[in-house]
Amino acid sequence: MPTAQMPSFTFVNAAAVREVLNANPGNVIDLVRRAYVLHGRGATVNPRSSFLRFPGSPRDRAIALPAAVDGEFRAAGLKWISSFPGNIDHGIPRASAVIVLNDRETGFPMACLESSLISAHRTAASAVLAADHLAGDRRGSRIGFVGAGFIGGHIQRYLMSRRWPQTAISIHDREPARAERFADRLRRAGLRAVSVRDSAEEVVAESELVVLATTSATPYLLEPSLFAHHPLVLHISLRDLGPKVILDSVNVVDDRDHCQRENTSTHLAAQENGDDSFLHGTIPELLEGTFRPRPGVTTVVSPFGLGMLDIALADFVLRRAVADGLLTTCSGFFDGAGEEAVWPSLAGERTGIVHDGSTR
Secondary structure, three states: OOOOOOOOEEEEEEEHHHHHHHHHHHHHHHHHHHHHHHOOOOOEHHHHHHHEOOOOEEOOOOOOOEEEEEOOOOOOEEEEEOOHHHHHHOOOEEEEEEEEEEOOOOOOEEEEEEEEHHHHHHHHHHHHHHHHHHHHOOOOOOEEOOOOOOOHHHHHHHHOOOOOOEEEEEEEEEHHHHHHHHHHHHHHHHHOOEEEEOOOOHHHHHEEEEOOOOOOOOOEOOOOHHHHHOOOEEOOOOEEOOOOHHHHEEEEOOOOOOOOOOOHHHHHHHHHHHHOOEEEEEHHHHHOOOOOOOOOOOOOOOOOOOOHHHHHHHHHHHHHHHHOOOEEEOOOOHHHHOOHHHHHHHHOOOOOOOOOOEEE
């Protein structure tokens, strides 16, 4: 049997990831669409995410998302992402992440990519993809952002890349200065009717498309009457809406099983309802046409975040980075000698074992 060549290990840093993703927003959305379709057809392996939490720090967490995507991708790996909201107060990002991709033939880790950018792009692309299909030709032009951080900014960029009409934009953030910075960036991008609001409720009330991208750990939008005008809600942070709002809406998730845990709003609603019959469709079903949007109702999209999207997008970034020469390769990273390497080292050691089986 021929001996397989030991793989090298490749690093793709944030600058390279940013260059690839910023140059290809249309490709990213199409890639996310194709990955969702494969997931709906059973061509992915997507175990439940594992949450590492820290006693005394309830807002902090690190999450491991292993996944594999077959079909056109044949990619596998692990995303390891942390969220420490207090970082923002110290001038560094809330989230940090890496993705390790594994070679599908040997199982060896073959690349490590900076992944906070990959995570943000896949989150934004999946949200806007769902919004495109749910809104169709009835795209609302009054858009509201609750949460003016990194993820909200990426969602806005993808909305602009998809040419969503934006006649008015409302923004609220628990840090008014952050909301003002977000608004200023939008104005510099050429958007004129941009307003900062004092409450999330104000933003919801005047928006046809609502983007919830906060770090909230518990629901704070509790009354269905807030949504009487039936907006489309991109519930990205997953824990903003009370169970009554969820149960009063049409609900679309990325995966029925994954969203029913970790005290998400849909998890709380299932506990209150006794079952998950309020989950009306998934994003793969929406893309395949087996679930169709219903006009004239509040529709909530709650994507838990599937690791298979991160792995598919990381595979795309790696291939582009290789083609464009945007990576660092480390040869000799792995130990290729295996068990044979044990014996020379033992031969030179004093083990204390003598031939009669006794020890000195």
